[in-house]
Amino acid sequence: MTEISSPAETAEGVSTTEEINSQTSPIVLDDLDGLSFDEAIEGTIISFEDGDLVRGKVVKVDKDEVLLDIGFKSEGVIPAKELSIRRDVDPSEIVSVGDEIEALVLQKEDKEGRLILSKKRAQYERAWGEIEAVKERDGVVKGVVIEVVKGGLIVDIGLRGFLPASLVELRRVRDLAPYIGKTVEAKIIELDKNRNNVVLSRRAFLEENQKEQREEFLDNLRPGDVRKGVVSSIVNFGVFVDLGGMDGLVHVSELSWKHVDHPSSVVQVGDEVSVLVLDVDHSKERISLSLKATQSDPWQEFADAHKVGELVYGRVTKIVPFGCFIQVADGIEGLVHISEMALHHVDLPERVVSPGEELWVKIIDIDLQRRRISLSIKQAAEGGEVAAEYQEAFGEHNYDEYGNYIGPYAVADFTPETESQAAWAEYVAETFGAVAGGDDDAEGVGSEEGHDSGE
Structure with missing residues (x-):
């Protein structure tokens, strides 16, 4: 490399050669080390292939795309759909000019000669490695809920994680919309990269974190305790009641002293109820409850208020070959055996009474333990003490x-x-x-x- 200085000028006001040399940078004649100019240009450009991860600086943000300078001969283009795993987003909400980000090379050169990049796929590749590591150590992931889909939620954990509705809370949630935008923590319960499938469970995370609280709650719960709670869900076989720490099940047989066709006919979600603790299973963390045990037993009330020999007024509810059933109080039915239907011999009960008919009957037996009352139409005709x-x-x-x-x-x-x-x-x-x-x-x-x- 040779430095060339300007010749000295003699005109007035022009610096001498020494002054010029002292004020200007040297002029470089050749520092290419034998390379051609094109080869020298190529040497300053980074080398990469399709599928590689590259880093660069955002130089422009448009509504349809983002330009990224990665040190290539031309700026890379990130289409809007390749910016985020979220759908229909505004690029300006994802990146800003000056941001340094990572992207994956989709096409080194498309039909128009452009370099096509993807930010979301770079994020996806990084996320898979991290998520696999979290799954391996049975850890927890954190992300923002970005969508409500059929059957659950989509959580942004670097990729799209599916959180089923049944695993959002400790009990099933009916309305998922309020979770949009919320940051949640969850356990990974299923991971399959080939199918691009990640299934999460927030309930598992909550259960793990609340295990000590549940154990303490169960330790303080005893059969025979009466607790207040709120009906949290209704199923065909009963209702679940939130006791303020855990849910207990009231089986349909423990809902009411009366016959129950469906639990929803007795209570509704949100109802405040008092329940009796029947059983606490520590190993399975199950609580069995009774609603009817906290209510007056109509059979006991009837037995306390009546005695054998009394006359009561009732309505025929059902006719059977061996007699008929008569309702004598709310939820209380007694049997009139065919032999007690009339003074004369009866072949067919329906010849004596009809469904819905109201009449007087005499109580001839009360079996509280078996919850049975025997009645007589025939003996009622003899008179007696009216209830x-x-x-x-x-x-x-x-x-x-x-x-x-x-x-x-x-x-x-x-x-x-x-x-x-x-x-x-x-x-x-x-x-x-x-x-x-x-x-x-x-x-x-x-x-x-x-x-x-x-x-």
Whole structure:
């Protein structure tokens, strides 16, 4: 390399050769080391192939693409769809001019001679390695929820991770929309690069983090405890109740003392309820609860309020070959055996009663343990003490000194005032042949004399 200085000028105001040399940079004649100019240019350009990862600086951001300077002879183009795993995004939301990013080479030169790059695929390649390492050590990934899809959520963890709806929380979530934009942590439960499949479980993460809390919660829970909770979900076989730390199951058989066709007929999601703890299974972390155990037992209430020999009013609910069932209280049905349906022999129960028919029956047995009540239509015709809940409806003058019902015909000018009174009057008339408004000699239903005449 040789330096050339300008010749000295003699004109006034022009610097001498020494002054010029001292103020200017040297002029380089040849520093190519034998290379041609084109070869020298090529030497300053980085070398790469399709599929390689490169780094560069963002020099321009348009609505459809981003230009990236990676030190190549021309700037690389990143199409908008190759910027992010998120769909329909504005490039300016992903990168800014001056950002240094990594990209994967899709085409070194397309039909138009452009270098085509992809930021999302570079991110994808990096993410797979990291995610595989996390899965290997049973770790946790963190990402932002970017989409709601059929069956769950898509989480940005460097690639698209699928989080099933059933694994978003400890219990199934119906509305997933509020999770959009939220950062969540999850465990990786399935990983298949060939199928581009990553399945996540936030529930597994929550369960792992809440294990100590659950153990402490279960330790403090005892069978027989009564707890308040909120109905969190309803299924065909029962309902789940959030006890403030864990969910317990109320089986359909423990929902009500009455027959339950479907749990939704008893409670709704969000209802606050009191439940009795039936069992705590520490190994399976399961809690069995009862709703009906915290409520009054209608069978016990009926047994406490009634006794054998009393008359009660009921409605025929079902006819069977061996008799009929009669509802005598809310949720309480008793059986009238075919032998107790009439004074005469009965071949077919439907010849004596009809579904929906209302009539008086006598209690002849109460088996609280087996929850069975035996009733008699035949013995009701003999009269007897009317259950307390009916006595007020018929008035004091219709009972003798022992509490036996003697009927409205004991009073000559009696006129039925209620449906129950009218039904009883009709029943007595049909059974004993009495005539409404009969004379003073008419026998009472409950009297010994009346009973004899009825036979």
